[in-house]
Amino acid sequence: MKIAVVKETLQDEARVALIPALVAKLVAEGHEVAVESGAGDAAQFADEAYAEAGATITADGLRQADLTVSVQPLVTDQIWALQSGSATISFLPPAQSLERVSNLRDCGITAFSLELVPRISRAQSMDALSSQSLVAGYRCGIVAAGLLRRFLPLNMTAAGTVPPAEVVVLGAGVAGLQAIATTRRLGAVVKAYDVRAAAAEEIRSMGAQAITLELESLEGSGGYAREMTEDRADRQRELLAPFIAAADALITTAAVPGRTAPLLVTAAMVEQMKPGSVVVDLAAETGGNVEGSVPGKVVAIGGAKVWGAANVPSQMPQPASRLLAQNIVNLIALMTDGTALSPDFDDEIVAGCCVTHGGEVRHQPTQELLGSSAAKETSP
Numbered sequence: 400m401k402i403a404v405v406k407e408t409l410q411d412e413a414r415v416a417l418i419p420a421l422v423a424k425l426v427a428e429g430h431e432v433a434v435e436s437g438a439g440d441a442a443q444f445a446d447e448a449y450a451e452a453g454a455t456i457t458a459d460g461l462r463q464a465d466l467t468v469s470v471q472p473l474v475t476d477q478i479w480a481l482q483s484g485s486a487t488i489s490f491l492p493p494a495q496s497l498e499r500v501s502n503l504r505d506c507g508i509t510a511f512s513l514e515l516v517p518r519i520s521r522a523q524s525m526d527a528l529s530s531q532s533l534v535a536g537y538r539c540g541i542v543a544a545g546l547l548r549r550f551l552p553l554n555m556t557a558a559g560t561v562p563p564a565e566v567v568v569l570g571a572g573v574a575g576l577q578a579i580a581t582t583r584r585l586g587a588v589v590k591a592y593d594v595r596a597a598a599a600e601e602i603r604s605m606g607a608q609a610i611t612l613e614l615e616s617l618e619g620s621g622g623y624a625r626e627m628t629e630d631r632a633d634r635q636r637e638l639l640a641p642f643i644a645a646a647d648a649l650i651t652t653a654a655v656p657g658r659t660a661p662l663l664v665t666a667a668m669v670e671q672m673k674p675g676s677v678v679v680d681l682a683a684e685t686g687g688n689v690e691g692s693v694p695g696k697v698v699a700i701g702g703a704k705v706w707g708a709a710n711v712p713s714q715m716p717q718p719a720s721r722l723l724a725q726n727i728v729n730l731i732a733l734m735t736d737g738t739a740l741s742p743d744f745d746d747e748i749v750a751g752c753c754v755t756h757g758g759e760v761r762h763q764p765t766q767e768l769l770g771s772s773a774a775k776e777t778s779p
């Protein structure tokens with residue numbers, strides 16, 4: 400099979416979908432790999448390293464490819480350059496990519512979305528949301544430590560004792576647990592809260608204190624959280640306010656699949672924090688857990704610095720690409736018979752992450768969204 404690796408076009412996307420070590424593995428298995436020149440530059444993987452791994456370095460590898468891999472969804476020009484009947488693997492949030500999805504469908508492309516890989520045990524090695532959340536959570540911990548102008552650990556010195564910093568983490572999924580682990584390793588006292596009751600045990604296993612509130616837990620399906628009602632959100636904010644006011648650093652990572660991020664912290668709550676406090680909002684791009692956070696910027700609210708996340712995994716492009724590329728290669732292996740791409744649509748993982756195939760939108764919710772937007776366009 401001919402596999403093409405795209406040079407990302409989105410500004411500030413520094414990751415690459417395949418790394419040289421995994422290109423070598425694919426080539427050894429009998430695949431041909433073409434890498435767009437410069438694709439790995441921003442992640443410190445040079446063209447020469449890909450060439451040494453057996454790839455062809457090209458200016459337009461997409462036209463001949465049976466499978467095109469990228470981090471970000473392909474843009475219109477790239478989609479139209481693909482050969483009909485070929486496949487793509489990339490992040491592709493279908494509900495936010497309706498025009499792209501209809502282009503992929505119309506071009507006869509079989510498009511697989513990394514966001515849609517079912518989060519079942521068998522798919523763990525293909526779970527790019529988890530691998531990239533792990534990178535993001537670590538980075539959030541490091542950013543908080545870097546912005547905070549104080550020690551994280553307790554320091555007992557001849558000149559006196561410096562108490563440890565107190566960090567509060569809200570949302571203890573993959574990213575939140577990694578932020579807890581990172582700030583704990585640096586010696587901070589960490590407290591964390593999540594709406595899922597099961598998260599409390601995981602928080603404790605990371606050496607943090609689980610904040611328990613007199614509120615019902617909000618378990619949804621598949622291990623995810625459910626959305627809060629406005630009343631519950633108000634009560635949660637009220638109960639969390641004293642913990643946030645006492646924290647030196649607050650890291651928020653809460654999300655509910657398919658929804659804008661829940662607002663956990665108002666600007667008034669941030670204003671109650673001590674001067675010099677730090678807030679890191681990983682959800683800034685999806686609506687924000689913290690009122691007033693701005694993606695890609697540090698803003699001042701009261702005496703606190705509020706850091707808004709923007710494509711955080713891309714801020715550590717080499718390890719993020721390494722993990723992502725392994726997820727993609729594992730997905731390719733699942734769909735390959737010998738050296739040919741032959742996705743088995745009876746497989747739960749393959750069917751689950753397929754967005755378009757054979758000129759049709761396979762992902763039911765996206766098909767419905769496209770149907771309703773087409774109906775709106777044709778109505779008088």
Ligand SMILES: NC(=O)c1ccc[n+]([C@@H]2O[C@H](COP(=O)([O-])OP(=O)(O)OC[C@H]3O[C@@H](n4cnc5c(N)ncnc54)[C@H](O)[C@@H]3O)[C@@H](O)[C@H]2O)c1
Nearest residue numbers: 518519570571572573574593594595622624652653654661
């Ligand atoms: N392969 C697998 O089986 C697999 C892989 C990854 C995750 N999971 C499950 O999914 C869980 C969450 O994964 P994720 O990190 O991708 O989730 P996510 O990114 O959707 O959400 C992050 C966290 O925010 C929490 N949250 C949502 N609303 C909140 C609120 N109002 N206040 C506080 N916290 C709130 C969620 O409970 C979650 O823990 C994991 O902990 C795990 O149980 C399973």
